[in-house]
Amino acid sequence: MTLRPPLRIPGITEIPPSAPGMRIGLFGGSFNPIHDGHLLVMEETLRRLELDALWVLVTPGNPLKNNAGLPPLDTRVQAARARIAHPRIRVTGFEAAKGFTYSWQTIDFLTSTLPGRRFVWIMGADSLANFHRWQRWRDIAARVPIAVYVRPGAARRALASRAATMLDYAQIDEADAAILPLCAPPAWIYLQGRQSSLSSSAIRAAKDPN
Template structure:
């Protein structure tokens, strides 16, 4: 656990209602870019979600966070970039002291059991999913939507996590049903792609 960090207007949980289908899209968003927005748009539409929560993490346990901008900066930048009112940006994980995705997933599914949550990730994340803390628990707690990323498709579909969860994959034609399916269940979504990445943008900005 991290020390809790509560910032008014930044770390509150978005409002929701019983029965809502809600996508959870987590990351550092350092910075947010058009590729992120494309994934949000496509998953909202193809999963037929009622809302999508962008979970801006205090820091990625698998990355060097030494030069990471403040949580408030990244939340505000993401909010400024998003126009769809169904998409809400929050840094609520910091207020709970969460360091890992499994903590976030456990909290949301237990405290809001009458919502239908779906975890959203890029194919590059699926390729490394087996490195996430308690990744099997995440897959057992809620459905997962994996969106194609340039150059990551083959590695993702040949990954340890994909092989382990092979029995739970559904055809993308049934993507609209994912949110209401019992876990484990996941779908691999093909579609429009963006070559942008946060690391590439940061590298181009560095003198």
């Protein structure tokens, strides 16, 4: 298991409170910066999956990307909290305190230490297109249901991706979104709906054209 040096920051790296039976969405990313497209996905998945809570997991860094110049964890967590007003959305950087590098580590830890919760992993369609490149992606799919939200220009690549093809048998109908948190994994859904063309990389490029 690859671990980073633990980084504990009071008020930043604590795990949000929960209770058995809760339906909890897990939405991870660097959030550099957080933007309206992220908020749209949060709002739509909260509503359509009938979640009790959604945890925004601000990662120490994406192992598939160049993290040079990534702002400090506490800066990104505080910025996300400042943008989010929904009472059922909690922002945390707890992965840093555990030294986690990969999403499967996060999911393995949460499902093992917080039994009885109905966790759902949430990702954009652009992430599904590359899901097969994630370390132990099959273990992720076998551990929690997955909700994939449409992203502009990513639908064809996502639905034709290696992961989508291999998990075709486990896809449930979009009309049954509310039952996804109750489904035994592997189970996943592709959600169509409101879209935003915003991306963190484009926002960063606009701020620093050089």
